[in-house]
Amino acid sequence: MYRYDNYDHQMLTDRIAQFRNQTDRFLKGELAAPEFLPLRLQNGLYVQRLAPMLRIAIPYGMLSSRQMRKLAYIADYYDKGYGHFTTRQNIQFNWPALADVPDILAHLAEVEMHAIQTSGNCIRNTTTDQFAGCAVNEIEDSRPYCEIIRQWSTFHPEFAYLPRKFKIAVCGTQDDQAATQVHDIGLFIVRNDVGEIGFRVLVGGGLGRTPVVGKEIRPFLPKQHLLTYLDAILRVYNREGRRDNKYKARIKILVKETGVDEFRAKVEKEWLDLKDGPLTLTNAEFERCKSFFHDPAYKPMSDSNPILDKALSSDVLFASWYYQNVNAHKKPGYAIVTISLKKTGSAPGDVTTDQMNFIADLADHFSFGELRVSHEQNVILADVEKESLYTLWQKLKSQDLNADNLGLLTDIICCPGGDFCSLANAKSIPIAESIQRRFSDPVALRDIGALSLNISGCMNACGHHHVGNIGILGVDKKGAEFYQISLGGSVEDQTSLGQIVGPSFAQEEVPDVIDKIVSVYTTQRRAGERFLDTFNRIGIEPFREKVYAKAD
Amino acid sequence: MPKLIKNRKIIDDQWTLVRDLMEQAEALSSAELNLIVPLPYWLENRDALQQRSGKSAVWLDSHEIPSALGDDWNILELIALNFPVFTDGRAYSSARELRLNLGFKGEIRAIGDVLRDQLFYMSRCGFDAFTMRADQNLESALGAFEDFNDGYQVSADKPLPLFRRRA
Numbered sequence: 056m057y058r059y060d061n062y063d064h065q066m067l068t069d070r071i072a073q074f075r076n077q078t079d080r081f082l083k084g085e086l087a088a089p090e091f092l093p094l095r096l097q098n099g100l101y102v103q104r105l106a107p108m109l110r111i112a113i114p115y116g117m118l119s120s121r122q123m124r125k126l127a128y129i130a131d132y133y134d135k136g137y138g139h140f141t142t143r144q145n146i147q148f149n150w151p152a153l154a155d156v157p158d159i160l161a162h163l164a165e166v167e168m169h170a171i172q173t174s175g176n177c178i179r180n181t182t183t184d185q186f187a188g189c190a191v192n193e194i195e196d197s198r199p200y201c202e203i204i205r206q207w208s209t210f211h212p213e214f215a216y217l218p219r220k221f222k223i224a225v226c227g228t229q230d231d232q233a234a235t236q237v238h239d240i241g242l243f244i245v246r247n248d249v250g251e252i253g254f255r256v257l258v259g260g261g262l263g264r265t266p267v268v269g270k271e272i273r274p275f276l277p278k279q280h281l282l283t284y285l286d287a288i289l290r291v292y293n294r295e296g297r298r299d300n301k302y303k304a305r306i307k308i309l310v311k312e313t314g315v316d317e318f319r320a321k322v323e324k325e326w327l328d329l330k331d332g333p334l335t336l337t338n339a340e341f342e343r344c345k346s347f348f349h350d351p352a353y354k355p356m357s358d359s360n361p362i363l364d365k366a367l368s369s370d371v372l373f374a375s376w377y378y379q380n381v382n383a384h385k386k387p388g389y390a391i392v393t394i395s396l397k398k399t400g401s402a403p404g405d406v407t408t409d410q411m412n413f414i415a416d417l418a419d420h421f422s423f424g425e426l427r428v429s430h431e432q433n434v435i436l437a438d439v440e441k442e443s444l445y446t447l448w449q450k451l452k453s454q455d456l457n458a459d460n461l462g463l464l465t466d467i468i469c470c471p472g473g474d475f476c477s478l479a480n481a482k483s484i485p486i487a488e489s490i491q492r493r494f495s496d497p498v499a500l501r502d503i504g505a506l507s508l509n510i511s512g513c514m515n516a517c518g519h520h521h522v523g524n525i526g527i528l529g530v531d532k533k534g535a536e537f538y539q540i541s542l543g544g545s546v547e548d549q550t551s552l553g554q555i556v557g558p559s560f561a562q563e564e565v566p567d568v569i570d571k572i573v574s575v576y577t578t579q580r581r582a583g584e585r586f587l588d589t590f591n592r593i594g595i596e597p598f599r600e601k602v603y604a605k606a607d
Numbered sequence: 608m609p610k611l612i613k614n615r616k617i618i619d620d621q622w623t624l625v626r627d628l629m630e631q632a633e634a635l636s637s638a639e640l641n642l643i644v645p646l647p648y649w650l651e652n653r654d655a656l657q658q659r660s661g662k663s664a665v666w667l668d669s670h671e672i673p674s675a676l677g678d679d680w681n682i683l684e685l686i687a688l689n690f691p692v693f694t695d696g697r698a699y700s701s702a703r704e705l706r707l708n709l710g711f712k713g714e715i716r717a718i719g720d721v722l723r724d725q726l727f728y729m730s731r732c733g734f735d736a737f738t739m740r741a742d743q744n745l746e747s748a749l750g751a752f753e754d755f756n757d758g759y760q761v762s763a764d765k766p767l768p769l770f771r772r773r774a
């Protein structure tokens with residue numbers, strides 16, 4: 056993992072002192088609320104339905120056991136004993152007191168964590184694939200580049216008052232798990248004909264009320280030019296992005312209104328002034344950043360393991376978890392384990408203090424003291440010896456962390472919705488639970504197979520509903536909470552936005568509707584087809600007919 | 608005389624900012640005053656302005672970019688950049704372009720909704736003078752320049768990004 060040096064530490068210390076001073080002035084009435092607003096947002100602090108909400112960055116999803124324990128401490132001491140992992144590789148606390156926030160930030164700084172730029176109209180936490188560095192068939196580990204971007208974007212003096220928020224994702228794996236194409240900038244690590252590393256650059260993706268898949272503005276950007284090119288894109292956006300209407304202020308609207316070719320021309324022109332300047336990355340810097348992400352001390356091992364094989368044949372529950380939640384690792388004898396935070400009855404992405412401490416211990420015992428969090432709101436132990444999987448699973452079971460539903464319908468992505476969020480049209484957590492209860496039969500669930508179901512409580516789309524195979528959106532119908540359903544969204548290679556099925560449904564209807572949608576798939580699927588494949592083949596009509604058919 | 612912050616000191620303002628051509632017609636016609644005029648006025652009256660005994664400078668609104676000045680930035684000793692509201696961040700790009708891309712050596716002055724808590728980033732972008740909003744306390748605002756010891760990026764005071772300087 057990246058380790059701070061004196062410069063990084065000093066910068067955090069300075070930031071906390073600055074924010075403490077700002078908070079003091081606000082509490083004394085010397086700083087007006089509208090002027091404090093962007094300052095607190097850029098320190099992760101929203102004011103929400105029930106209390107302030109603090110959003111802490113987990114840069115590109117990496118978390119050490121020590122950091123996890125610190126989060127547990129904060130949850131316990133300053134909050135109500137739990138935290139919420141979000142779709143943006145952040146963790147949110149729903150109940151801190153405003154006056155405590157500078158102290159919380161000081162605790163975080165001890166473990167090299169912060170809440171900098173986790174909200175506000177600035178460059179946000181950079182995200183990536185949670186399997187980076189361990190995935191099979193990776194082009195290159197994205198994390199050193201993410202760290203380079205983290206430093207460049209942190210306290211960037213030119214881009215702290217953008218027209219709107221700005222999100223960057225980097226992907227170096229074959230199977231993108233970072234939803235890279237729906238970010239303001241999506242960077243795909245690619246290798247050119249002569250073997251050099253660079254980036255395929257997409258701009259103008261995003262969700263929210265106008266979902267857009269990003270468009271390519273450069274097929275290959277040599278890696279040393281990464282930061283000058285980002286500076287150029289951001290400068291064009293800072294200058295020309297719309298500031299007259301907050302709903303049209305994202306870069307996706309600028310790219311749409313300008314046209315991607317003209318937008319590209321503007322960026323390239325701006326880039327000419329910056330290219331090859333002092334911000335050009337050096338080999339020394341690449342090497343420095345890479346050195347933090349070297350492989351841990353893997354043991355040479357054979358890939359098959361008799362202990363694992365025996366457990367798989369003797370314990371069906373373990374086998375079920377193994378086939379669902381364990382992924383292949385680049386090193387023989389190792390595996391990537393995803394701990395699903397989607398157990399029915401607890402809010403998707405929520406973890407309690409005890410669970411955080413427990414997971415931290417697991418990381419120390421089984422995975423070199425490191426963890427990752429995913430945009431699907433789960434936690435990953437990325438380097439587990441196959442030999443230990445059975446023991447690990449038994450431990451997970453003891454803490455109710457053994458949900459074996461990764462990638463299945465009940466592995467729901469879900470925003471906090473009306474229970475916590477003041478922007479919500481409708482609740483989302485109870486909807487997730489009612490669906491999970493409907494699909495509680497593990498055999499039926501496995502038979503349905505790979506299916507992403509995403510829920511947002513309003514059109515801001517924090518729960519990624521546009522890109523769920525099934526998307527559920529909370530809408531307001533004359534003061535009542537209703538749900539609009541869309542089908543066919545995906546964040547895979549062929550990223551696509553869901554199509555709306557039709558008129559929305561009341562809360563109690565939703566599980567039945569999902570049931571009907573799934574039944575269309577199970578009756579029409581061909582061998583080997585996943586839900587998305589069948590949908591892409593037969594289109595939305597059969598689903599529509601089934602869902603709105605009049606009961607006889 | 609009104610005060611401003613320049614190079615981290617509070618000094619008297621030697622300039623008259625002309626925001627409104629009609630209301631400030633008298634100032635505009637003065638031969639002695641040092642004037643900061645709006646960009647369109649500068650472009651139309653450049654020669655006449657320069658023949659005055661007082662000095663002349665330009666201010667750009669947040670939607671106006673330095674290239675609108677053509678090569679004139681070369682002959683100006685002061686360019687002011689306006690913040691209609693402090694959350695309008697466009698002038699940060701103009702300052703950085705003037706200072707870092709073009710190598711402008713004169714004064715870059717922040718005018719308009721200029722508040723304490725933005726001073727540090729402004730100074731890193733190349734602003735060196737600040738006409739603060741009327742309600743701001745200049746003495747305590749000076750503290751803002753000490754908010755951080757360093758930054759990761761290329762900036763007006765640090766031509767190299769941190770990654771080229773790390774010891």
Ligand code: HEM
Pocket residue numbers: 101103108140141142143147219220222237238239260261262263264305469470471475476477478515516517518519
């Ligand atoms: C509870 C407090 C929250 C508030 C007030 C909030 C607010 C917003 C708003 C206003 C937008 C729309 C921005 C736009 O379209 O320009 C948005 C987008 C988003 N938020 Fe949240 N959010 C909250 C919590 C969360 C949580 C818990 C997650 C993750 C589970 C999340 C992840 C996202 C994502 C992924 C987007 C879409 C990004 C995009 O438009 O490209 N937010 N949020």
Ligand code: SF4
Pocket residue numbers: 470471472473476477478479480511512513514515516517518
């Ligand atoms: S999608 Fe809407 S309801 Fe859900 S967290 Fe985001 S803003 Fe709140």
